[in-house]
Amino acid sequence: MTATIDTMISRLAAWLSRHSIDVLRVSLGLVFVAFGTLKFFPGVSPAEALSVATLEKLSLGLLSGYAAQAVIAAMEVFIGLTLVTGKLLKTGLVVMTGALAGFFAPYALFFTDLFPGAPTLEAQYIFKDIVLAAAAMVIAARALGARLVPVREPLERVHELRERAAA
Template sequence: MSTTAIGSGRTSTAAGLDSILDQANRAQAVLQRFFAKAGVPTLRIALGLVFLGFGALKFLPGVSPVEELVVATWGALSFGLVGPQLAMALTALMEVAVGLALVTGVFLRIGLLVLAATFVGIFSPLVFFAGDLFTTAGPTLTAQYVLKDVVLVGAAMVVAARALQRPIGRV
């Protein structure tokens, strides 16, 4: 054990610093265990609430800020076969189903599969309507709305990695 004289004549030992570092490491380990245990379920539920909230808005005509984009995207993806009301209803149903699966954990794998399909629709406007979403001044508010969903994809990947750890089997 080494000691060092400090200005007042007192001595400071390396053992004192080691003790503080040990306590900090123990506290960090407690936090790490908590985050490891609670992080993915919290992320799953938060992601589910986002889909529930935005999906529910789509059931109400004129309430969703992306209604026009949803209708145009379904029109492009279905070659005009899906009309505006059906486009909104299908999108709302998919998003609410995903949200419920994520929040409750019931039928989670099916919900994740539907979520993957919703991401196709979410990012399709970047391909179909790039000229409308990006101007010389930069991305429009609608483009920013779509681009923020990259975070949702990352969150969904973390949730899916945990959900798919166990093998598929009988209940």
């Protein structure tokens, strides 16, 4: 029974090492496509006002209003499509690096508005971008050549360790 469980665990680890980063890449891409698409339609994105205000400040007023929103939307959809398809992935990851910097910029630019006491809904909305940044790091590591490889210990060694632990 234990050998069967060990075999199942080894197979699961091998499957996860082969597929989990690709699943992460595609799911992150879908998130970017979804949030980016919302921004093409004025008044639909819950982060519209904050994202426009942020890009207005970061561009020193060169981009404002719907033009700023359209640039953000196009950038997010482009990032998402590169992640979903795997095409131009390194380019998409470079663009994502800039986008993630922009995602966190409101904390520096509008801190007192985001934290008048308790964090506002917008502050909490931005906070989730920490997870997006961490996922981007894993995907970038893979794109730059890193590999996730399961540890393979001989089953005899695993059984030996279990017997010692039980004793």
